[in-house]
Amino acid sequence: MSRENVRVVLGVVEAWNAKDLERFVELLHPDIEWHDRTLFPDAGVHRGRAAVERHIREIAATVDLRWDVDETVDAGDSVVLCATLRGQG
Helix, strand or coil: CHHHHHHHHHHHHHHHHCCCHHHHHHHCCCCCEEECCCCCCCCCEEECHHHHHHHHHHHHHHCEEEEEEEEEEEECCEEEEEEEEEEEC
16 A cells, blocks of 8 residues: 555645646545645645645645655655755745
């Protein structure tokens, strides 16, 4: 299962970088909880695919973000993603 988890995480990153928000949201777990870092404007917790999609669309409307993946670590039931997030607004 963990290899599948790595594939899903990389698929999420790929969809994000391709600006394919429909695919991005489709790959998320239905019960996702998205926690913003507190330094972000309007930081909060977004629960469920619909809430995360609304939030991501708001972000994508003002900032162009791209993930550059350095490494993925298969950690059993979890995946550790080492990446750099680059943005231009």
